[in-house]
Amino acid sequence: MLPKWRFKPAVHEVDAFNPEIALAPWAGHRQFAYDYIVNIRPHVVVELGTFHGCAFFSFCQAAKDEGLDWTTLHAVDTWLGTKHDTFYGEEVFETFRNLCSRCYGGLPTRLVRKLFNEAVSDFADGSIDLLHIDGTHTYGAVEEDYANWLPKMAPEGVVFLHDVFTERHGTTRFWRELTLTHPSLLFEHCFGLGLLFPKGDKLYRHLVDLGLPGLAPFYRRIGELEMAVVQERAAGLARTEADVNRLLAEKDEEQARQRQAMEDAVREARAEAAASKQQAEAWWQAAQDAQWKLDQLEGKGL
Numbered sequence: 001m002l003p004k005w006r007f008k009p010a011v012h013e014v015d016a017f018n019p020e021i022a023l024a025p026w027a028g029h030r031q032f033a034y035d036y037i038v039n040i041r042p043h044v045v046v047e048l049g050t051f052h053g054c055a056f057f058s059f060c061q062a063a064k065d066e067g068l069d070w071t072t073l074h075a076v077d078t079w080l081g082t083k084h085d086t087f088y089g090e091e092v093f094e095t096f097r098n099l100c101s102r103c104y105g106g107l108p109t110r111l112v113r114k115l116f117n118e119a120v121s122d123f124a125d126g127s128i129d130l131l132h133i134d135g136t137h138t139y140g141a142v143e144e145d146y147a148n149w150l151p152k153m154a155p156e157g158v159v160f161l162h163d164v165f166t167e168r169h170g171t172t173r174f175w176r177e178l179t180l181t182h183p184s185l186l187f188e189h190c191f192g193l194g195l196l197f198p199k200g201d202k203l204y205r206h207l208v209d210l211g212l213p214g215l216a217p218f219y220r221r222i223g224e225l226e227m228a229v230v231q232e233r234a235a236g237l238a239r240t241e242a243d244v245n246r247l248l249a250e251k252d253e254e255q256a257r258q259r260q261a262m263e264d265a266v267r268e269a270r271a272e273a274a275a276s277k278q279q280a281e282a283w284w285q286a287a288q289d290a291q292w293k294l295d296q297l298e299g300k301g302l
């Protein structure tokens, strides 16, 4: 499959201000999330469960870098935590809000500080292009979030679901059930990120056409390397700068390899297209010759 998916290495501005973000369990999916926005350019993005903003800010970073001022980005959370995970203090929301305006102040972002089932009526039916569900990970909670928000999904909308490749949460079982009846794609690393296409398969087929399923191992490797760099850094003095540099170099090599593979594929496709054009011209010429011969024969009354 020819990859036509655009890969654009991301630099997440927020990391310089809040190191927690790059350490979040979601962090290994950031490059994919960023590229998803770059390639698909959704209009309405909604996240259920934002916390420090690891996923949300990767959407914002892509929208900012691509100048997508028509993309509205909505973060829904009580910013209180839950009894299933942990409750946290007001400083989480304060830091999130400050970073959002500091780094992405020019974007149409909206912070909706409500329970998910209170916020749902703020959105029109059929309006959401990308919904990321990452709230409470029990089976019952995710089932309720999905059912409440499904009517809000646009006809070709996609649902991202986190924590769907781990036995520690009910989300995995719920995800498996959903995939029995809907097209889906899965990134298994970092606890699993699933993409579900609940209302139509056009976008799914488009992503397959772009070669996305074949890129899963690449995003896995990039995610793992990024996490390793951050963890090495967080380990502080126990690790040498040389270790960090080695990982960074490995990540750069992986990205360069991927870019090279894409360039080769494009070159191959161009060569194929040129060959087909030549072939078509030859057929056209043969048809013209045949027509000419026919005209000659008919002219001779044969």
Ligand SMILES: C[S@@+](CC[C@H](N)C(=O)[O-])C[C@H]1O[C@@H](n2cnc3c(N)ncnc32)[C@H](O)[C@@H]1O
Pocket (backbone or CB within 6 Å): 024, 025, 026, 048, 049, 050, 051, 052, 053, 054, 055, 056, 076, 077, 078, 079, 080, 081, 082, 114, 115, 116, 117, 134, 135, 136
């Ligand atoms: C796992 S964290 C989200 C992680 C985040 N998406 C990231 O990229 O790191 C879950 C968040 O969902 C919020 N949450 C869970 N259930 C909720 C509900 N029913 N209504 C509003 N917020 C909820 C919690 O407050 C918490 O901040």
